[in-house]
Amino acid sequence: MNRLVLGLAATLAASSAVAQTTVQSCDREVTFEAPPKAAVSNDVNLTEMMLALGLRDRMAGYTGISGWKTLDEEMRAGVAELPELSEKYPSKEVLIGADADFYFAGWNYGMKVGGEVTPETLAPFGIKVYELTESCIHIGDKPKASMQDMYNDLLNLGRIFGVEDTAYDLVAAYKLELDRITSSIGAGGKPRRVFVYDSGEDKPFTAGRYAMPTALIEAAGGVNVLDDFDKSWARVDWETVVDKNPEVVVIVNYGSVTAEQKRGFMKNNPALAGIDAVKNDRFVTLDYVEATPGPRNIRAVKKLAEAFRGD
Structure with missing residues (x-):
């Protein structure tokens, strides 16, 4: 009798391990027969989501970090045992050569609409793709950016890899x-008017209503002055920024131009001298990994809330 019970338990465990899981990825439903064993993530924030869920041993490597960004000590430790397969966006050959069975990326986070690497081009090679929720606006409609975008990705990754409890506990925390x-x-009081300065001098690259900083700013008690800009990350002209007159500028820190240099450009540009944020020297810096969907978003909200209060 004990053997029968044990045998049944083993059978149920095995069945559970290979149970199908279907998740929504942008406008697609993706079904997994079993958890991936050789995953590749693109970009620093997506890679950190994988690490936060304890999935390093399920990864074949990562892509798209060192070509644009520098890893901090926390991230260097997390990926120490993983190879960077491509400094920027990977080619199809890179993913196939790594024997990848899963690619966690997004539109403009490792994939381009109509590009070489897409869910459709990878499917014949047995590589399934899960798309970053924030990026879905590039291929269809979605609601304005919210903290739920990040939670959704963690919970879906939990389902895909069979670590639902870990994902649920992480999101709850x-x-x-x-x-x-x-x-x-x-x-009480009006929310702070905030402009996000990512990069660019002739025309600033900024966050519109579908980009994660909009959600972070709102959670921290502010409002993105471009939350009526029907884009994710895109360029505007400086005249629009002047007209919006932000009280605070959030600088996204990454790449070869430092946050201090970006601040200096705005402070020393006569055309921007009348902006409240510039006049009052109200700038706050978010690292790229804080400003894009991922585990450091909560830290970012805290930093913004303190800056909006003037702490």
Whole structure:
């Protein structure tokens, strides 16, 4: 009798391990017969999501980091045992050569619409793709950016890799911490008017209503002055920024131009001298990995909330 019970338990465990899982990825439903064993993630924030869920041993490597960004000590430790397969966006051959069975990327986060690497071009090689929720706006409609975008990705990755409990606990902890931060903001008063300065001098590259900083700014008690800009990340002209007159500028720190250089450009540009944020020297810096969807978003909200209060 004991052997029968043990045998049944083993059969159920094996069945559970190979149970199908279907998740929504942008406008597609993707079904996994079993958890991936050789995953590749693109970009620093997506890679950090994988690491936060304890999936390093399921990864064949990562791509798209060192070509644009520098890893901090925390991330260097996380990926120490993993190869960077491509400094920028990977080619199809790179993913096939790594024997990848899963690619975690997004539109403009490792894939381009109509490009060489897409869910459709990778499917014949047995490489399934899960798309970053924030990026879905590039191929269809989606709601304005929210913290739920990041939570959704973690929960879906949990389902895909069979670590649902870990994902649920992680998201629950993030929500609890976010509630603690937002409860300290206090009610009353107008939200701070905020402009996100990513890069560019002739025309600034910034975050519109579908980019993650819009959600971070709102959670911290502010409003993105370009939340009516029907884009994710895109360029505007400086005249628009002047007209919006932000009280605070959020600088996204990455690449060869430092946050201090970006701040200096705005401070020393006569055309921008009348902006409240420039006049009052109200700048706050977010690292790229804080400003894009990922585990450091909660830290970013805390940093923004403190800056909006003037701490």
